[in-house]
Amino acid sequence: MLSPDEQRRYSRQIMLFGEEGQEKLKDATIFIAGAGGLGSPIALYLAAAGVGKIIIADNDLVELSNLNRQIVHSTPDIGERKSESARQKMGAINPGIIIEGHHGTIDSENISTLIKDTDGIVDAMDNFETRYILNKAAYEKKIPLFHGGIHGFSGQATTIIPGRTACLRCIFPHAPPKETFPVLGTTAGFIGVLQANEVIKYLIGTGELLENRLLLWDGERAELDTIEVEKNPSCPICGNNGE
Amino acid sequence: MQVILPDKSRHTLPQDPQDIRGILLKFGCNPTSVIVIRNGIVVPEDFTAREDDEIRIISVSHGG
Numbered sequence A: 001m002l003s004p005d006e007q008r009r010y011s012r013q014i015m016l017f018g019e020e021g022q023e024k025l026k027d028a029t030i031f032i033a034g035a036g037g038l039g040s041p042i043a044l045y046l047a048a049a050g051v052g053k054i055i056i057a058d059n060d061l062v063e064l065s066n067l068n069r070q071i072v073h074s075t076p077d078i079g080e081r082k083s084e085s086a087r088q089k090m091g092a093i094n095p096g097i098i099i100e101g102h103h104g105t106i107d108s109e110n111i112s113t114l115i116k117d118t119d120g121i122v123d124a125m126d127n128f129e130t131r132y133i134l135n136k137a138a139y140e141k142k143i144p145l146f147h148g149g150i151h152g153f154s155g156q157a158t159t160i161i162p163g164r165t166a167c168l169r170c171i172f173p174h175a176p177p178k179e180t181f182p183v184l185g186t187t188a189g190f191i192g193v194l195q196a197n198e199v200i201k202y203l204i205g206t207g208e209l210l211e212n213r214l215l216l217w218d219g220e221r222a223e224l225d226t227i228e229v230e231k232n233p234s235c236p237i238c239g240n241n242g243e
Numbered sequence B: 001m002q003v004i005l006p007d008k009s010r011h012t013l014p015q016d017p018q019d020i021r022g023i024l025l026k027f028g029c030n031p032t033s034v035i036v037i038r039n040g041i042v043v044p045e046d047f048t049a050r051e052d053d054e055i056r057i058i059s060v061s062h063g064g
């Protein structure tokens, strides 16, 4: 049941998907892995949309060089834990939801605890080693994984529904080398908003998800492209001889 | 076969079967930084592409 305040706050969304849809968002718990370039818009938009409980994890502190793209953090936050800085901004946008900040590295030991009782995992990581940890846990626990990746003017996104779609490892069989990558804030914004949009559609049960489709954004040419992807029968995670 | 590079340029290769590794080498693509799609399906480096195949090479955006 929505309170009168909630009915007012979410009135433009309720016009779209009714109070029933808004209640689905309110009842949901989402885990955001990373409070950086992608995590920033994801956190802000999911909080503003009224996702009832959001857990956001990051092991970093805010640095000056983050601020071209990590819009959840501000100049006075430099030196602050990203998870805490994000938690405060999300709380300011929407004090009516529960937000938990987790300061620490996501690893194969703590992932089960972090995603316990969550309805979705949002991949806002900056490396594939951790993405593979998220993917494996998502597959084992049958929790959807909303993937995004960015580089320069370009980015990609896909939605992984365990048992129904290709997993992250099917699509990206090997981890690209770790490096400090160039990136524009608008690329992070564009892909992060797409991921948040996927989460909202999934929770409400409306529209068509990026299932078995990899969306590619070329910001330099302002071109969007989606390519079909399929499960790989020999995938080490979801294939016939999985781990 | 048709090869589409990350910059969207299209190249026609001779009909003979070729492995993906060789195609990546020919176009100077680092195998760990790209994924290769053959007729809509991600294929490994040791996959052999055939005459009618469309091979698309995509740069992976790994940041976040």
Ligand SMILES: [Zn+2]
Pocket (backbone or CB within 6 Å): A166, A167, A168, A169, A170, A171, A231, A232, A235, A236, A237, A238, A239
């Ligand atoms: Zn898989």
